[in-house]
Amino acid sequence: MKIAISTESTADLTKEIIIENDFKIIAYPILLGETSGFDGEITTRQIIDFVNENKVLPKTSAVNDFRFTEHFGNLLKDYDAVIHFALSSELSATYNNAVRASQNFKNVYVVDTRSLSTGIGLLALYAKQLVNKGMTAKEIYDLCLKRVPYIQASFELKRLDYLYKGGRCNALTLFGANLLKIRPQIIVSDGKMIPGKKYRGNYAHVVKSYCQDVLEKFNNPDLTTAFVTYTTADDDIVLTAREYLSERGFKNIYVTRAGATITSHCGEDCLGILYINDGGVND
Secondary structure, eight states, X not given: OOEEEEEEGGGOOOHHHHHHHTOEEEOOEEEETTEEEEBTTBOHHHHHHHHHHHSSOOEEOOOOHHHHHHHHHHHTTTOSEEEEEEOOTTTOSHHHHHHHHHTTSSSEEEEEXXXXXXXXXXXXXXXXXXXXXXXXXXXXXXXHHXXXXXXXXXXXXXXSHHHHHTTSSOHHHHHHHHHHTOEEEEEEETTEEEEEEEEOSOHHHHHHHHHHHHHHHSOOXXXXXXXXXXXXXXXXXXXXXXXXHHHHTOSEEEEEEOOHHHHHHHOSSOEEEEEEOSOOOOO
């Protein structure tokens, strides 16, 4: 059985990862004022510059049913089945749109990852490993669903105004964070973004504390794969996070930059480490 692994631009995967694993990507539309484009065409830097200049967020939209129908139909010309990994249904209508489109076909499976960014990518990489083992699409779909609750996706943020403008935090929280110069942690839990610990100090110190806290709290990782994903950060900051994961014993550590859609909600100087916290599985 020839199986296509499909996901969205919100998975924040590098071109090298996409090509190596033959992932099929569908991109989110973005509107920067009067300029429209797609995630991947519009860059992270353009998002940040737009917000700094205009003091408003870009407009991001869910991928609609029509585009998914076209996407799945094109894939099924060359593949026997499609497994699609979607941004959390708690954060976007895209998952529901993909499900509706999938009902027009046989052998299209849509996974609600209950995650974002490279939390989605972790499941796509796992699915690719199962494809290489010769499993059926339904078997892979079922195994991926079992791992969804264990995706550890979290970030630390420089600023909350992006979340505030997007309606994901209130004005009082924003004011307190700005007044005290707090850098908050955001954890993805049950598909939603919730506040975690609060940090103060320079970026390097915050990243060290954040990584230590995450690895202590989510202390049963599958050491096969982890991501360091960021919007903007100096090389030494990224290296600090990567070294923490390496010291913990992760074998494959990918460094990726968040794309335009995720940056539209998280803003600049945002960094996260992501992995599956289930101790690994034996398939």
